Amino acid sequence: MTNRTFAIIKPDAVKNNNSGKIIDHILNSGYEILSARLTRMTLAQAEGFYAVHVGRPFFEELTRFMSSGSCWVLVLGKDNAVEEWRKTIGATNPVDADEGTIRKLYATSLSENAVHGSDSDKNAAIEIGFFFSDAELIACQ
C-alpha cells in the first residue's frame, strides 16, 4: 500500500544549491512526488509548524533558521513512506547519520540538517495539511 510522508528541503540545502541533488535522490530512491512547492516560511509559520517543540532550548534557533530562506515542501508517496523516508534521510544529527543518507551527504550540523521528515503517519497527515490542500496532491487524483 502506498503511504504518504511530508518532507522539507531546508534553507541550508537550498542556499548550498543541493535542492536538485536531493530531488534526484528522492526519485532514485523510488518515491513518487505527489506535490511540491518552493516557499519561504514566515517566523509565525515556522513556530506553528514546529509547535511540538515549543519550550525546547533549540526552538528559537530552529524557527529563526527555518524562516531564514526558501525551502521546498514536498509530499512523498511510497510503501511505508514515513519509515522509509526517515531511513533515506538518516539520523537528525549528521554526525550520527549512516553513509549514503541525505543528511550524511548534505547536512552541515544538527540545526542545519538539510531535510525534514515526519515521524509518524499521524504527524505526516498533520504536516501535509499544514502546507497542502487535498486538491494539490495532484499525483493522487
Ligand code: CMP
Ligand atoms: P527536524 O527533523 O526538522 O525536526 C526538528 C528539528 O530541530 C531537527 O530536525 C533539528 O534540525 C532541530 N534541532 C536543533 N537542535 C536539536 C536538538 N538538540 N535535538 C533535536 N533537534 C534539534
